[in-house]
Amino acid sequence: MNVLITGGAGYIGSHAVKILLEREYNVSVIDNLSTGYIDSVDKRAKFYNVDVRDKSSVIKVLLDDHINAVIHFAAFSLVGESMKVPLKYYDNNVQGTKVLLEAMSEANVKHIVFSSSAAVYGEKTVMPITEDTLEIPTNAYGETKLAMEKMMKWADIAHGIKYIALRYFNVAGAFHTGEIGESHNPETHLIPLILQVPLGKRNNISIFGDDYDTPDGTCIRDYIHIEDLIEAHILAMLKVIDTNKSDIFNLGSGAGFSVLEMIEASRKVSEHPIKAIVTGRRAGDPARLIASSEKAERELKWIKKYNDVSSIIASAWKFHQLHKEGFSNENK
Ligand code: UFG
Secondary structure, X not given: OEEEEEOOOOHHHHHHHHHHHHOOOEEXXXXXXXXXXXXXXXXXXXXXXXXXXXXXXXXXXXXXXXXXXXXXXXXXXXXXXHHHOHHHHHHXXXXXXXXXXXXXXXXXXXXXXXXXXXHHOOOOOOOOEOOOOOOOOOOHHHHHHHHHHHHHHHHHHHHOOEEEEEEEOEEEOOOOOOOOOOOOOOOOOHHHHHHOOOOOOOOOEEEEOOOOOOOOOOOEEOEEEHHHHHHHHHHHHHHHHHHOOOEEEXXXXXXXXXXXXXXXXXXXXXXXXXXXXXXOOOOOOOOEOOEOOHHHHHHOOOOOOOOOHHHHHHHHHHHHHHOOOOOOOOOO
């Protein structure tokens, strides 16, 4: 089977590329390398430096490589940035998805799995969050992901493109060999930033607020390992092809960990004291986000391999020790 992965040079996309290749899928990748790294793309994939908004190039890849299904990751994903430059997010995320759906329609490719986000829900008080929770995004990033989902719904009705939207909670960790992992520039995510302390790249980790209404006062998140996340994409792809029915699933672990708990777990994994200092709250951070993934477990038969945050952090630690400077695009 031939699969096109958009955004295949990004953190999540590059793991999808590698894992699909291991399962003997034929993998084509498009990525404009605006935030991704060519070094992270497995050399066995067919790589095209193509922007998802470039319709004729996308159609060419879909037809030339006889693509059967698309997994769509290409998007900007920084909540803070999305509040400063929302139109950049609408252009890449919403316009990019629109062009991709047009290209799929013209090339007669009818199945897509795509990355949505817990950010579509906004600030909620009832945990865990199920898929029928009302979506009220509180930032522009979440709003673009919800717009992408809605667009898929209408493209399904009009053009018969069947989709599965996967709403990720906090994706973390690295491929078990340490070959690829999370590398953003600038880095904003909690685990890579914590691990920069034992790597000697920063003196301390900042805790963004300890006055939230949580047991230790720091924000609680639901961390899901990248390999478990990709497994769910493969199951979703097979499901949407098999049933020809569109659907939406949360992907998380169902367990919440506070920022302080993540720092403490990282101290144990890295055997480093990791100095932490409390700073002010980061704008837009909900106090708690915990997923119910029961629907994915039940309907996709999704079984997670990583069930504790220590093993998730350990995989990230392995990657960061092997790639102290992250990835680059020098060879592009
Ligand atoms: N945090 C700190 N210090 C840091 C970095 C983060 O205390 O230096 C805290 C944040 O305030 C937050 C938690 O650690 O409470 C996790 O922060 P991340 O930036 O790692 O992740 P987010 O929960 O903000 O964002 C994630 C995804 C987004 C997605 C969002 C859904 O990365 O793409 O979940 O709400 F939109």
